[in-house]
Amino acid sequence: MSTYQSLSSEKLTVVLDIGSAFTRFGFTTDFAPRYIIRSEVRCKKTNKLRKICDYDSADDLYDMLVELIHIIYFKYALISPKDRPIVIVESLLCPTLFRETLAKVLFLQYEVSSILVLPSHLVALASLANDTGLVVDVGYKEAVVIPVCHGLPILQAWQALPLGGEHIHSHLKSLLSSSNTGIQNLPENFLEDIKVRCCFVTKSSRVEQLEGGKPEYAPPPDVVYPYAGTESILVTGKVREKTFEILYEEDNDHLCLSTMILDAILKVNMDLRQKLAENLVLIGGTVMTLGFKARLKEELQKQLNNDRYKVLNIHEFKFHTLPCKENYAAWLGGAIYGATEFLSMKAISKDFYLREKHLPDWINLKDINNTVSRTL
Amino acid sequence: MSYITGPEIVKYACTCGLLKPLPELYFCRHCSQIRCSFCLCHAVDSFFCGKCSENIPSAEARHKKNRCANCVICPSCQQELSTRVASKGPINPDDAKSAVKKSYYLSCHFCHWTSRDVGIPDQPSATGCWPERENVHINRLQEVLDVYQDIMLSQQQQKENSKKKRGKFVSYTDRTGVTASALRRRIGIPDIPHAKIKKPKPLDPAIAKSEVEELPEDIFTEPLKLMEITTIDQRLMQPESQPLTVDKLFPIHKQLTIKRSLRCRTCEHNVCKPEYNPTSVKFKIQLFAYYYIPEIRFVTVEPLRAGQTSELIIKFTNPTQHQTTITIFDLDLEEQEKYVEEQKLFDIIDNFEQAMSLEEKQQLSLPSLVMSSGSQPSSMYSLQSRQPSVIVKPRKINQAVNCNVAIPESTFILPPRDDAAEYDDSSDVHNIEDDPKLVKWRKSNKAFIKLAVTPAADLKIDDEVVCGFTMQHIYTNVIPAIVENMPHKYDHKVRVFFRLGKIVGSE
Ligand SMILES: Nc1ncnc2c1ncn2[C@@H]1O[C@H](COP(=O)(O)OP(=O)(O)OP(=O)(O)O)[C@@H](O)[C@H]1O
Ligand SMILES: [Mg+2]
Ligand SMILES: [Zn+2]
Ligand SMILES: [Zn+2]
Ligand SMILES: [Zn+2]
Numbered sequence: 001m002s003t004y005q006s007l008s009s010e011k012l013t014v015v016l017d018i019g020s021a022f023t024r025f026g027f028t029t030d031f032a033p034r035y036i037i038r039s040e041v042r043c044k045k046t047n048k049l050r051k052i053c054d055y056d057s058a059d060d061l062y063d064m065l066v067e068l069i070h071i072i073y074f075k076y077a078l079i080s081p082k083d084r085p086i087v088i089v090e091s092l093l094c095p096t097l098f099r100e101t102l103a104k105v106l107f108l109q110y111e112v113s114s115i116l117v118l119p120s121h122l123v124a125l126a127s128l129a130n131d132t133g134l135v136v137d138v139g140y141k142e143a144v145v146i147p148v149c150h151g152l153p154i155l156q157a158w159q160a161l162p163l164g165g166e167h168i169h170s171h172l173k174s175l176l177s178s179s180n181t182g183i184q185n186l187p188e189n190f191l192e193d194i195k196v197r198c199c200f201v202t203k204s205s206r207v208e209q210l211e212g213g214k215p216e217y218a219p220p221p222d223v224v225y226p227y228a229g230t231e232s233i234l235v236t237g238k239v240r241e242k243t244f245e246i247l248y249e250e251d252n253d254h255l256c257l258s259t260m261i262l263d264a265i266l267k268v269n270m271d272l273r274q275k276l277a278e279n280l281v282l283i284g285g286t287v288m289t290l291g292f293k294a295r296l297k298e299e300l301q302k303q304l305n306n307d308r309y310k311v312l313n314i315h316e317f318k319f320h321t322l323p324c325k326e327n328y329a330a331w332l333g334g335a336i337y338g339a340t341e342f343l344s345m346k347a348i349s350k351d352f353y354l355r356e357k358h359l360p361d362w363i364n365l366k367d368i369n370n371t372v373s374r375t376l
Numbered sequence: 377m378s379y380i381t382g383p384e385i386v387k388y389a390c391t392c393g394l395l396k397p398l399p400e401l402y403f404c405r406h407c408s409q410i411r412c413s414f415c416l417c418h419a420v421d422s423f424f425c426g427k428c429s430e431n432i433p434s435a436e437a438r439h440k441k442n443r444c445a446n447c448v449i450c451p452s453c454q455q456e457l458s459t460r461v462a463s464k465g466p467i468n469p470d471d472a473k474s475a476v477k478k479s480y481y482l483s484c485h486f487c488h489w490t491s492r493d494v495g496i497p498d499q500p501s502a503t504g505c506w507p508e509r510e511n512v513h514i515n516r517l518q519e520v521l522d523v524y525q526d527i528m529l530s531q532q533q534q535k536e537n538s539k540k541k542r543g544k545f546v547s548y549t550d551r552t553g554v555t556a557s558a559l560r561r562r563i564g565i566p567d568i569p570h571a572k573i574k575k576p577k578p579l580d581p582a583i584a585k586s587e588v589e590e591l592p593e594d595i596f597t598e599p600l601k602l603m604e605i606t607t608i609d610q611r612l613m614q615p616e617s618q619p620l621t622v623d624k625l626f627p628i629h630k631q632l633t634i635k636r637s638l639r640c641r642t643c644e645h646n647v648c649k650p651e652y653n654p655t656s657v658k659f660k661i662q663l664f665a666y667y668y669i670p671e672i673r674f675v676t677v678e679p680l681r682a683g684q685t686s687e688l689i690i691k692f693t694n695p696t697q698h699q700t701t702i703t704i705f706d707l708d709l710e711e712q713e714k715y716v717e718e719q720k721l722f723d724i725i726d727n728f729e730q731a732m733s734l735e736e737k738q739q740l741s742l743p744s745l746v747m748s749s750g751s752q753p754s755s756m757y758s759l760q761s762r763q764p765s766v767i768v769k770p771r772k773i774n775q776a777v778n779c780n781v782a783i784p785e786s787t788f789i790l791p792p793r794d795d796a797a798e799y800d801d802s803s804d805v806h807n808i809e810d811d812p813k814l815v816k817w818r819k820s821n822k823a824f825i826k827l828a829v830t831p832a833a834d835l836k837i838d839d840e841v842v843c844g845f846t847m848q849h850i851y852t853n854v855i856p857a858i859v860e861n862m863p864h865k866y867d868h869k870v871r872v873f874f875r876l877g878k879i880v881g882s883e
């Protein structure tokens with residue numbers, strides 16, 4: 001029994017990263033989340049699964065978060081939340097409604113003693129023991145780029161586009177329905193599995209052939225994907241190769257994944273630019289796709305010829321390899337910070353919350369945007 | 377069974393304002409209030425494995441990362457794996473008596489996955505120490521963590537030193553003249569630009585490379601072997617390794633389950649506490665509303681037509697050992713709304729007092745609600761049946777009713793539950809004088825009640841009809857400790873809602 005004494009339950013602190021698709025849960029001092037579950041709860045009325053991010057009001061969100069946090073503590077963490085601290089990793093762009101509602105749920109419904117809120121882009125650097133990097137998070141709802149210089153997120157340089165799993169799934173859906181007549185309304189989880197098992201990010205040298213439908217185009221082998229028991233769906237080689245192309249299709253403003261990254265660099269001070277380009281950190285589930293990094297490197301290099309980016313005077317991009325899987329890199333940062341005295345120093349206490357009735361707003365972008373640009 | 381699993385026709389309103397079927401509600405005898413899982417405080421009671429029913433002490437559960445040491449689940453389909461014997465024949469083939477050397481492997485009954493598929497050698501013992509995957513980055517990560525812990529510790533000490541000197545702190549909400557340093561503090565990162573210089577132990581930061589993982593060339597030519605590639609769920613089941621191919625799926629130790637106890641947030645008493653033994657389905661404390669609040673079941677209703685009165689028959693059952701009298705009142709949702717507002721008001725007064733005691737009177741303008749509520753603040757103070765400040769606030773009942781219930785003029789009695797009477801028809805004589813307009817029939821502790829319901833005139837065919845009323849019953853308190861300062865018997869009210877069905881047509 002005494003061997004366990006050092007692991008007394010008092011020291012267990014939950015670390016939570018609630019993404020729009022997946023929630024990562026684990027404890028501080030662990031180096032990987034215990035579970036990565038879908039950010040979904042079962043709706044009491046319809047008995048269907050609902051995504052947390054599909055909330056339609058603050059009250060609705062409150063109820064869904066109550067449910068999610070309950071599952072996390074009583075199905076997975078197996079500790080009582082009451083009177084314990086909790087570490088929350090959240091995006092710097094997290095809507096105020098979401099973070100305030102989460103704080104309300106944690107303090108009022110679950111009576112946690114304190115909450116340490118950590119910005120995901122910043123803490124994602126922790127596992128690298130680095131304090132400067134251009135952090136690119138490509139998740140489910142969006143891709144968000146924020147430069148971090150000497151431990152300070154340069155908020156005025158942030159870039160975000162709705163490029164992520166959700167967009168890719170809907171693209172895959174339309175590609176599939178055009179090659180499989182009569183197949184519609186494929187459930188999203190099914191599309192996601194086709195995506196992760198069959199699709200990849202192709203090389204830029206093949207794009208022209210792929211898009212132009214050139215005769216010399218030799219597609220990768222087709223895949224017959226089992227569907228609904230006895231039926232099957234044809235995932236053509238072209239679909240496998242084309243699904244992720246939307247990441248690099250420029251929108252009306254000529255924006256895509258590669259331009260976002262360069263635009264972010266463009267917005268920081270000249271003397272920091274090369275350093276950021278040499279410290280690219282890719283996080284989020286979507287960057288784990290086969291071929292993602294190789295292609296991003298090609299695309300970045302290609303964009304440098306663009307007049308808009310000539311001023312950058314960047315010649316080379318360098319990428320970090322994380323000591324973890326990219327889809328929990330931000331969580332891991334939270335687990336590291338949460339295992340230090342930082343927790344006792346910076347966590348927002350219940351007393352503070354009950355008095356102020358809201359979280360300190362470290363991310364009021366409007367304010368910070370103005371002040372940061374003045375101070376830097 | 378349909379009562380448990382089927383559509384929820386009869387729902388009771390919890391004190392917190394949520395509507396639930398009676399079996400999902402609790403009754404705190406100390407507060408004499410209905411509670412539910414939403415407004416109660418949950419706590420972990422004991423750990424056990426759902427497969428082997430082994431009880432696991434909490435320290436061990438933490439140590440084993442909340443997983444059973446013996447039971448494993450299939451990494452492919454997440455069902456429980458069973459251990460199979462693979463006998464390798466006698467150790468010494470010449471000696472017929474020598475023991476057969478047994479070895480074991482794991483196999484899934486559902487998807488036929490086996491531990492041999494992924495190259496795990498058969499184990500000599502049945503509870504085999506199945507190999508676990510090690511995190512290859514563990515040493516580096518431990519170093520990183522150590523350094524961070526050191527940095528933060530010195531940070532904290534520094535902060536404490538400077539606090540003694542300055543005794544002043546920068547407010548979070550102070551937004552004027554934010555410097556990089558103030559911003560750092562606001563974002564919550566150390567206030568030293570180059571924290572790493574001060575680090576007690578040198579650690580090389582990771583180095584980025586220009587080479588990246590390339591797309592395998594054969595992806596364009598080799599047919600995809602779909603069955604060898606893992607699904608997203610299989611990957612995420614093993615967060616640390618997230619294997620891409622099925623040959624890297626390792627068996628997973630089964631997650632433990634817990635028994636929970638539930639506590640009333642107002643009085644801190646338990647309303648539900650399970651027995652420790654995992655195989656026992658009994659409770660040490662079980663204050664289910666089902667044992668205290670008369671149960672109402674829907675029996676039948678005449679076809680529902682918009683604007684026309686139909687006869688509704690419902691059955692009341694008294695679950696207690698004490699006779700009770702039932703009175704039916706109007707739903708009166710306004711009163712509930714007022715109650716919700718009142719609770720909010722307490723909150724505001726709490727805040728106000730706190731704020732006053734913090735001597736920030738100048739900035740604080742009185743919340744308008746206190747002034748305009750009609751009731752004087754002073755009387756609110758006297759109302760203070762003070763509750764702990766952190767409590768789930770009740771909410772407005774979110775259920776519209778579109779059908780009028782004619783409130784009966786008389787009340788009726790429900791005799792106590794008598795288990796013996798259930799088996800004895802002859803003894804079923806009671807000298808209860810019932811209003812025949814109200815009571816259709818009764819037997820032992822049950823009564824069938826007739827009510828006249830009138831769906832709203834503007835309802836259309838197929839519209840769902842919902843009605844409700846407030847049931848008052850006499851609750852007999854039997855906890856000795858409480859009897860002194862509380863009445864022995866008193867009226868308890870609960871709002872009940874019925875989903876009667878759909879409008880069938882106007883005529
Ligand atoms: N191991 C994996 N391999 C391939 N793709 C993955 C993997 N894990 C996650 N993904 C994909 O990444 C996406 C989710 O990424 P992530 O978990 O970073 O998003 P999130 O944090 O929930 O969302 P957001 O950051 O937008 O709020 C999903 O579309 C999923 O299909
Ligand atoms: Mg995310
Ligand atoms: Zn309740
Ligand atoms: Zn077990
Ligand atoms: Zn299986």
Ligand SMILES: [Zn+2]
Pocket residue numbers: 404405406407408640641642643644645
């Ligand atoms: Zn109570």
